[in-house]
Amino acid sequence: MRALQLIEDRRLETVDVALPPPPSLGEVTLRIKAVALNHIDVWGWRGMAFAKRRLPLTIGAEASGEVEAVGPGVSNLLPGQLVSIYGARTCGLCRACREGRDNLCEHVSGVHGFHLDGFAQEKINLPARLLVPAPPGIDAIGAAVAPVTFGTVEHMLFDNAQLEPGETILVHAGGSGIGSAAIQLAKKMGCTVITTVGSEAKMEKAKALGADHVINYREDRFEGVTRKLTKKKGVDVVFEHVGADTWAGSMLCLKRGGRLVTCGSTSGVSTQINLMQLFQQQLKLLGSFGCRMENMANAMQKMAAGLVHPVIDTMVDFNGIDTALKRMEGRDVFGKIILTVD
Secondary structure, eight states: OEEEEEEETTEEEEEEOOOOOSOOTTEEEEEEEEEEOOHHHHHHHTTOOSSOOOSSEEOOSSEEEEEEEEOTTOOSOOTTOEEEEOSBOOOSOSHHHHTTOGGGOTTOOOBBTTTBOOSOBSEEEEEGGGEEEOOTTOOHHHHHTIIIIIHHHHIIIIIISOOOTTOEEEESOTTSHHHHHHHHHHHHTTOEEEEEESSHHHHHHHHHHTOSEEEETTTSOHHHHHHHHTTTSOEEEEEEOSOHHHHHHHHHHEEEEEEEEEOOOTTOSOOOOOHHHHHHTTOEEEEOOSOOHHHHHHHHHHHHTTSOOOOEEEEEOGGGHHHHHHHHHTTOOSSEEEEEOO
């Protein structure tokens, strides 16, 4: 079967690999349907792996699949069923796993597509416990974007930031996959949404998603515009994932007692914090990574109900992967790039 593998930094090749064996106890064999590309794929492609890995490595951290065969002991999944795949290989045994706090697993083996072989291959065997069934009305693309694109945002906004209806939120990089999801989820619950983008074309697209105010950060200082829009009061929540370039401005955008939730650092992993600002304004800084499988299920239910939808930039096959990653690296996308496997 075919697999898309990282051979060395910035070198990807489609290779032939062995088919997986019949699924063992607790496993299923999946036929991968779609892979949603993320910045974690760009990081791996650029050699930014923060743990030891072995090359070649099959890429792809977010995907959907169709159950092809079930192993002994699997009773909750059937052949032909569409599922969304949890991207981290958790232990399933520690207290966090047992309590449904999957992204706090005490013995996680790594993230597929980054530390472990990922999902850009035709078939794969996986533990059934890491698969979330797609509800009626969800297609392969919707299931593919549930783990990271929507699941991450669900966890950030609702588990961590505790976003409430009527609050005001600043969403950075509204043209990114998670940014486009955050705009929709916050707006649908009755929040005022301010977002930043990097071009005039993206401004119109962000408005179409429901953003109340859109700031072109290449032309205006987002913190100044945000303070003006909120009459110098500030926002309740900042949805941060850009990193060093926006951190200080994001802190300035928060109202007294506001919350900043972050899941990324695409512009740099280190920054400085004004401690007096932090404690005098009683700000809350919240780190967020990945999601719980319950977040994936909730996201797919909202998609099935028509409340939110995946924003797709382009669809590519294996031959288009290098161009796709370069466009993502240059922030030349709005929404998600989907890698088709079938």
